Amino acid sequence: MSEHDRDLPDLIDRVARTLREPVATDGALDARIMARVLAAPAPAAGGAWWRWLRRPALSPLGAIGLAAILAGVLLAPRVRRTPAARPTLSEVQFVFVAPRASSVSVVGDFNDWNLAATPLARAGAAGVWSVSVPLEPGRYTYAFVVDGRRWAADPDAPRAAGDDFGTPNSVVLVRGAS
Amino acid sequence: MGASDGDLVRRVKAGDARAYADLVARYRPRLARYATRMLGNREDAEEALQDAFVRGYRSLARCDDPEGFGPWLFGILVNRCRTRGAQSARRERLLVHDDAALASVPSAEPPGDDEWHEAVGRALARLEPHYREAFVLKYVEDLSYEEMARLTGAGVSALKMRVKRACERLRGMLEEVQRV
Numbered sequence: 001m002s003e004h005d006r007d008l009p010d011l012i013d014r015v016a017r018t019l020r021e022p023v024a025t026d027g028a029l030d031a032r033i034m035a036r037v038l039a040a041p042a043p044a045a046g047g048a049w050w051r052w053l054r055r056p057a058l059s060p061l062g063a064i065g066l067a068a069i070l071a072g073v074l075l076a077p078r079v080r081r082t083p084a085a086r087p088t089l090s091e092v093q094f095v096f097v098a099p100r101a102s103s104v105s106v107v108g109d110f111n112d113w114n115l116a117a118t119p120l121a122r123a124g125a126a127g128v129w130s131v132s133v134p135l136e137p138g139r140y141t142y143a144f145v146v147d148g149r150r151w152a153a154d155p156d157a158p159r160a161a162g163d164d165f166g167t168p169n170s171v172v173l174v175r176g177a178s
Numbered sequence: 179m180g181a182s183d184g185d186l187v188r189r190v191k192a193g194d195a196r197a198y199a200d201l202v203a204r205y206r207p208r209l210a211r212y213a214t215r216m217l218g219n220r221e222d223a224e225e226a227l228q229d230a231f232v233r234g235y236r237s238l239a240r241c242d243d244p245e246g247f248g249p250w251l252f253g254i255l256v257n258r259c260r261t262r263g264a265q266s267a268r269r270e271r272l273l274v275h276d277d278a279a280l281a282s283v284p285s286a287e288p289p290g291d292d293e294w295h296e297a298v299g300r301a302l303a304r305l306e307p308h309y310r311e312a313f314v315l316k317y318v319e320d321l322s323y324e325e326m327a328r329l330t331g332a333g334v335s336a337l338k339m340r341v342k343r344a345c346e347r348l349r350g351m352l353e354e355v356q357r358v
Contacts, residue, residue, distance in 0.1 A: 020318050109257075
């Protein structure tokens with residue numbers, strides 16, 4: 001019995017016990033999952049840029065490039081797409097204004113809603129946070145997380161339809177690089 | 179005793195994709211239960227489960243704490259269930275429209291196990307998704323409110339309110355079944 005069960009009314013306790021029972025799954029489910037896993041790209045692929053974002057190590061040339069990106073933040077719309085070096089990826093810049101925040105990150109379909117994966121950096125102007133993320137063409141749902149706790153939709157992007165969970169999400173559509 | 183999650187994750191990251199099968203076998207029961215409770219049917223639950231495991235594999239480079247693989251993967255599943263649940267809701271709009279019919283669980287006889295399970299499944303399906311999610315995370319997955327907040331992005335006080343409302347609604351739907 002878990003700790004909170006002691007405080008549960010009988011009916012809710014019975015409901016919880018019922019719902020904790022194991023469920024049946026297709027006997028071949030594990031094999032189907034592994035077939036898809038083995039056909040998928042290896043997990044290390046594509047991880048390098050995430051590691052760079054989390055532990056940036058800038059060369060002088062890189063610092064100049066980053067400065068150029070940050071300067072562009074102040075002139076750019078909230079979410080914009082710029083041509084990327086790789087033909088299948090587009091750089092999507094996420095910008096959020098939160099003057100009192102200690103940290104801001106962006107979570108979404110593209111990083112499996114991982115709070116730690118994509119932190120925004122202060123962009124120079126007071127309260128402006130920014131990060132640029134290379135994304136393949138597609139539709140992505142995302143949100144900003146302020147100070148690791150408060151979720152916020154992008155005020156300049158469409159809201160996600162079917163957002164039934166009380167947490168605000170936005171949508172960005174990334175078209176193929178032309 | 180089998181290899182730890184951390185050992186298995188490190189083997190997968192080193193290129194031994196088949197080590198992932200042990201992680202699938204280890205976490206499939208719990209994840210299948212959550213997906214089934216959230217989505218209400220086995221087909222959608224198994225699809226969400228497959229999606230979560232495949233996304234987990236492809237994203238494994240971002241799993242910075244290999245020993246924390248389980249909670250990390252569970253977070254992916256919670257969001258897959260949200261996405262799939264929203265898709266299903268748009269597709270079906272809605273499971274059942276007739277509240278009176280839903281409430282008409284026979285009450286002349288004490289409910290057997292099957293009847294009780296069906297009634298609980300129907301009641302859970304009738305909860306709004308955010309109430310259902312909060313209830314399942316709290317009372318089925320046994321998470322703390324702080325863990326729930328990290329997973330869902332909702333505040334602790336909002337989650338407490340959702341759990342309370344979920345309990346009230348479940349009680350309203352199931353008291354008649356329980357009483358007999």
